[in-house]
Amino acid sequence: MKTQLQNYFNRHISLTEAQFEEVYSCFEIKTYQKKDLLLREGEVCQHKYFIIDGLIRSYYIDDKGTEKITQFAIENWWVTNTESFALQRPSNINLQAVEETTVLRIKKDDLDVLLVEIPALEKFFRIVAENMVIAIQRRYGFYMKMNSKIRYEHFVEWIPDFAQRVPLYMIASYLDITPEYLSQLRKG
Amino acid sequence: MKTQLQNYFNRHISLTEAQFEEVYSCFEIKTYQKKDLLLREGEVCQHKYFIIDGLIRSYYIDDKGTEKITQFAIENWWVTNTESFALQRPSNINLQAVEETTVLRIKKDDLDVLLVEIPALEKFFRIVAENMVIAIQRRYGFYMKMNSKIRYEHFVEWIPDFAQRVPLYMIASYLDITPEYLSQLRKG
DNA sequence: CGGTCTCTTGACGGAGTTCAAAGCTAGTGG
């Protein structure tokens, strides 16, 4: 658990043992049961979460009362609602555990202090943010180019892991297809 | 021009006069004519651009040979192809001046050096990257929720500036509508 | 003026949604 986080930091920056200890001491271990909410729509997001094990989804409820999934995240991913966290505004999405999920989480206040004390962390989170930009752009780029069928095939092929662990109707929602139409696609 | 950049830095961090001079000395002034390319598909993106004046679009050509616009940027915005720049991979998009455009640009190599010498810049670009995440998520979030008509109305109302300076068919492309259908929408 | 770039019109077709209903499946309690 501790080494899992440490390995992640070491991918991008090098912290001394003492520095990492200081960082780690700011994190809190939390386990969420299936369907527990990490963040509720309307609340201000106070944490960044590093997923040790499990699966988180980010979703909102549209005008018609339908759940719309905007993101999945698994082991070794960072999750938060960037907008709510950075600007300290009410969140427009929910974060929910799809499975039983264990995370290391850090409070915004603690992170702000750490960023001042250990400037290398600025670089770390800059890179994390840039990678997020790249990931989001890739996703929506692909998304706009391809039709539903190809989106689904790509999803299954590219992240088979998710296809196993997540019910179909959630995949449909994430791909912005109705479950009914996805059903059609899987037939033919 | 110099103060325009300085003001932008000061929004997020405070640099001493000497530090800013060092930073500024790494930037180069460039003016592009209408239709000039700042970055061509297939090239590796070597610069971040800060727009002093003008209007840039980011686009690619799809399978059918149609231009697809993924982004507009104007005065006081940063532009680059994040993926190509950060990972030093061939770009999948073009950056082009829609009007005559003046920018301050910085090379990746020079920026990398600056980031080491002036760690405050790490914070600056972390925030810029986070803001980009927020902007992209807002855009595509809105995008997925709303139909073409509302997307167009929102675009005109929200950024009337662009609606003035950019031909309709580019707006259509950006909103992922055909020019023909946009024409329909504007009628009714 | 002639050409190129931009915007509009209308007929048609297709991808994907909606609605209503039924079939499956797995977990739960008796």
Add this chain to the structure above:
DNA sequence: CCACTAGCTTTGAACTCCGTCAAGAGACCG
């Protein structure tokens, strides 16, 4: 170990939004 229920997936028919194609009308520029 069976029965029941809630959660998940499938079906099919009607409908809608939006793209495609082909053509024409302005508008701007040399």
